[in-house]
Amino acid sequence: MTAIAAIRQRDLFAVVMLFGIYSLLTAGLFMNLDAVDVAFTEAAVGAGTTTVLMLSTLRLTGRYQRRSSHSPLLPLLVVTVTGAALVYGTLDAPLLGDPGAPAHQHVAPRYIESGLKEVGTPNLVTAVLASYRGYDTLGETLVIFTAGLAVLLLLGVTPCVSQRPQAEPLDDQAVLKLVVKVLIPLVLLYGLYVQFHGDYGAGGGFQAGVIFATGFVLYGLVFGDGNVQRVLPPHGLRRLAACGVLLYGGVGLVSLFRGGAFLDYDQLATDPIAGQHLGIFLVELGVGLNVFAVVMLIFFAFSSRRGEP
């Protein structure tokens, strides 16, 4: 129902906030459907990063939407017809929770039965993500890297490192600053935990990268970008993003040279399980570095245009 509220509003600020709430609710729903890793990601990305990015855009483009001059009837008709067709299509779909559904027949039983034996990580999502479907994940890491590049090409980051220590944007908000100061170390610690504990519990490189970046974004929002950029200079971040992808690809190449297939972690150590552990650790680290650096770069790209008219 938040979705409906979101499309009725013409104040885009409210729309973005409602969209954040919608994301958080979706995360709760994912949790209910047993997808803990996904819920985690949705909460960190949807409710955190997306909202900040959208708000930075609104700063640049204006807050209010104009009333549309077109009649909403034709789109409404198109939408209703498409929706009706889709509902008709679901009538022979498998029911929710049916263990005999086609989605559970193909490779999933193998992942569940032999995942612990072959890969050695109790969290099957991590096992499938980093080991069985390592190619996909490499591709997705590359997409994220490319998207980061595209944003940089479109917006550019004007370094404000050389400037005087900036006036802090929220100088008078003592309570907010104190709370943020207390929160940030916890957020960063939690990010590290999620990164390195992803084999056993819910978590992994994607979530950790986002959570870690959220900590720095929070700092940037309250204490000014200049202060964050002194710790994390954009040119360093660009290299970090590339390093993440290279680390991932490098693990693949090493296993290739040691006589296995590309991304075949069994070759990384004498014992296959130890090799899998090492491989997954390195790959997740690559993903984490890449995601963290790209999210930070995107944030800087948007926030550094803030000062312009």
Next chain:
Amino acid sequence: MNSILGLFNYWIVIFLMMTGFYVVIAQGNLVKKLVGLGLFQASVFLLYISMGKVEGGHAPIIDAFNRVYSNPLPHVLILTAIVVGVATLAVGLALIVRIQDAYGSVEEDDIQAHDNEADSD
């Protein structure tokens, strides 16, 4: 009755998807269109995750007690899709910022009027 409850999740997904679709085609503001795309995207995520659910299953982290686990494959696909989604959303927002610079507006009508003027010149 059972089948209505079992299919209800698809209908929610379709409803959300159509909501997003409506925003994309009916609203003129580009930021709003991206929010619509986000709604659409989230509904697809929900579709996949609900497909992965097994009755009586648990989160796919192996421990000593549970024997039935939900399907981990859709979880992996959607987990990466969410992060890729935010990256592509950022590209979309960056394009909007550049459009704002070039046209001075993010309303579709203004941009089209501007283009038509440029064509007739």
